[in-house]
Amino acid sequence: MLWIKAFHIVFVAAWFAGLFYMPRIFVNLAMVSPDSHAERERLLLMARKLYKFMSLLMIPAVALGLWLWALNFDGFNRGWLHAKLALVLLAIGYHHACKSILRRFEQMANQRSHRWFRVFNEVSVLLFAAIVILVVVKPF
Secondary structure (H helix, E strand, O other), X not given: OHHHHHHHHHHHHXXXXXXXXXXXXXXXXXXOXXXXXXHHHHHHHHHHHHHHHHHHHHHHHHHHHHHHHHHOHHHHHOHHHHHHHHHHHXXXXXXXXXXXXXXXXXXXXXXXXXXXXXXXXXXXXXXXXXXXXXXXXXXX
């Protein structure tokens, strides 16, 4: 079980690293001058590759988490676990929101400013911090 937990932590940390960085690419894309096609295409390429990599990391992170849950099924009655699962679902939604935003940039249909993406970037940090606190502290 400790091996499963260790790999779960590794994949979650790696997945969230991608969730931390993707909005930073969006900040830069939102700031690109309309006549700077090479810079825009380079940032879009980076975002596409990062999204694919993040998606590959999310799958084992979630699968290993479900495996840990199955091994400790009696723990589902704990409130902190319900809260953690809700936050994980929000993180998965955030992940898919990044794909939607990426599509808007690809279609040159982004309407949001770089400041909006700077705030959007903080959501993943807050999710990660809340999930870690719930798992370690188990406040309820």
